[in-house]
């Protein structure tokens with residue numbers, strides 16, 4: 001496949017290595033310095049775009065790809081207020097759009113575990129839920145997209161929770177997400193339930209960016225012949 005990388009930073013570079021190992025061609029590498037080269041991307045010269053850029057640039061990049069009908073896998077976080085518009089453009093232009101807040105297979109299993117745990121905990125109001133995420137100091141957005149997905153999984157399953165709050169004391173209806181930025185940490189997420197007498201904790205620790213990048217390339221291979229809006233549940237056959 002001819003893969004165009006929109007965003008050629010920490011993730012773009014690992015994705016490039018894995019895509020080449022899997023026999024793909026990298027047809028473009030676009031970052032801030034050459035960002036006008038996006039105007040040369042078309043359905044004719046690109047099989048799939050993989051977009052890992054920044055919260056500020058993702059919307060413009062994705063709008064272009066959808067308007068020109070180019071299948072796109074996006075992993076950028078922190079832009080999701082625009083996601084409904086991008087999905088609408090995808091459908092209108094018969095394009096293909098794949099989004100995941102986290103492409104690691106392990107994290108997606110962790111998402112399922114989180115929902116199941118929240119369902120089990122729902123009757124036991126003596127346990128107070130909280131979440132935390134730790135990432136490297138270059139990360140631009142907080143909370144992480146993954147932490148938001150975890151909080152949404154909790155909100156869907158704990159009847160007294162309706163929203164989340166970041167780095168502030170939570171009200172009864174809020175799931176607290178505590179974010180911290182430390183060194184070069186690739187991504188650590190924890191969900192805790194604490195009662196007066198005990199504590200239950202689940203944690204996912206990424207040891208490197210490899211799992212995120214491999215998942216994104218597998219998603220690109222899967223998306224190649226498809227049309228529509230997709231996510232990891234479609235790829236992994238989860239409900």
Ligand SMILES: NC(=O)C1=CN([C@@H]2O[C@H](COP(=O)(O)OP(=O)(O)OC[C@H]3O[C@@H](n4cnc5c(N)ncnc54)[C@H](OP(=O)(O)O)[C@@H]3O)[C@@H](O)[C@H]2O)C=CC1
Nearest residue numbers: 007008009010011031032053057075076077101102103212
């Ligand atoms: N879904 C997932 O599994 C994962 C998601 N992420 C997310 O991916 C995103 C990127 O992460 P990461 O690679 O670590 O970040 P980096 O900052 O290392 O890389 C971002 C890249 O995007 C480039 N960029 C910025 N603006 C534009 C633009 N307008 N057009 C094209 N490229 C642009 C930057 O260029 P320049 O270097 O010139 O500034 C840089 O090369 C983040 O939102 C992060 O949260 C990260 C890991 C996993």
Ligand SMILES: O=C(O)C1=N[C@H](C(=O)O)C[C@H](O)C1
Nearest residue numbers: 077101102139144145146187
């Ligand atoms: O910026 C990162 O590095 C990561 N971002 C994603 C997120 O915001 O959840 C995924 C992963 O945790 C790494």
